[in-house]
């Protein structure tokens with residue numbers, strides 16, 4: 001079992017990490033999120049993450065993932081810039097296969113991580129943990145966490161992770177020296193410094209394909225808009241990740257309520273993010 005004191009992250013907590021742009025802001029000052037996600041097999045993961053990042057409120061999203069995916073991303077969100085350039089944070093790996101990475105893609109991912117900028121490592125980017133130098137959060141579910149640990153000679157099964165999420169999240173944070181967001185009906189977010197937060201999902205309709213990709217986009221956007229804070233205080237990535245999980249959960253609840261408590265899709269959730277962010281800012 002975990003040793004830390006875990007605390008549920010509340011709306012009041014989340015609201016402290018959100019603000020509207022001011023008169024002095026422009027798109028660059030607000031923050032640019034660089035996104036390298038998706039693949040020919042999973043273009044949707046890139047579309048969902050980019051959609052969620054825009055909906056969370058970021059200065060710009062710069063998508064430099066695989067060429068095969070760019071058209072789909074731009075068709076869904078023409079606001080996205082698809083040329084390389086300066087960014088303030090990275091979202092890497094959703095919809096990618098770590099065992100099938102081209103030489104060029106591997107180089108681009110390594111280059112992103114070597115930048116020292118805040119990074120969110122999801123799905124097919126999880127194996128890159130340890131090569132990062134900036135504030136970083138990994139976002140596995142139980143199967144991905146077990147696989148990641150097995151690859152580092154730590155024996156555990158997805159069932160063991162599910163039986164003891166606090167313990168495995170803490171052990172992973174300490175061993176890999178990184179903030180961990182372990183997804184599930186209760187999402188556990190912790191770091192090696194001892195911050196330990198839970199976000200209990202407001203609806204179980206969240207358990208559907210692509211919702212994790214949406215969460216990645218929300219975390220990425222918050223990392224980009226808080227780049228100044230993260231440069232001073234790397235540990236803030238843990239609270240930003242918990243804030244993102246809270247927004248994600250509330251957006252799912254809203255999206256479901258819009259359908260009389262019925263099912264929602266990942267894209268519905270991304271599109272329900274703005275009123276949640278607006279409501280938290282007004283608190």
Ligand SMILES: NC(=O)C1=CN([C@@H]2O[C@H](COP(=O)(O)OP(=O)(O)OC[C@H]3O[C@@H](n4cnc5c(N)ncnc54)[C@H](O)[C@@H]3O)[C@@H](O)[C@H]2O)[C@@H](O)CC1
Pocket residue numbers: 041042043044045046093094095096097123124143144209210211212213
């Ligand atoms: N629309 C999209 O493009 C989506 C892309 N996704 C991407 O898909 C990749 C794999 O993510 P997962 O979360 O599925 O990875 P998992 O580690 O959960 O699963 C890996 C593979 O195991 C198999 N599997 C595991 N449990 C299964 C079950 N109960 N029944 C049938 N097959 C099972 C599936 O073939 C799956 O591809 C990630 O890169 C992720 O980002 C997913 O997020 C789903 C949506």
Ligand SMILES: Nc1ncnc2c1ncn2[C@@H]1O[C@H](COP(=O)(O)OP(=O)(O)O)[C@@H](O)[C@H]1O
Pocket residue numbers: 141182183184185186187201203204205206207208209210211212213214215248
């Ligand atoms: N039973 C559940 N109840 C509520 N939320 C859940 C449940 N199962 C999973 N979730 C949430 O749904 C999302 C699923 O993410 P993930 O497993 O990465 O899916 P995908 O890879 O298809 O995007 C996570 O945010 C997770 O916390």
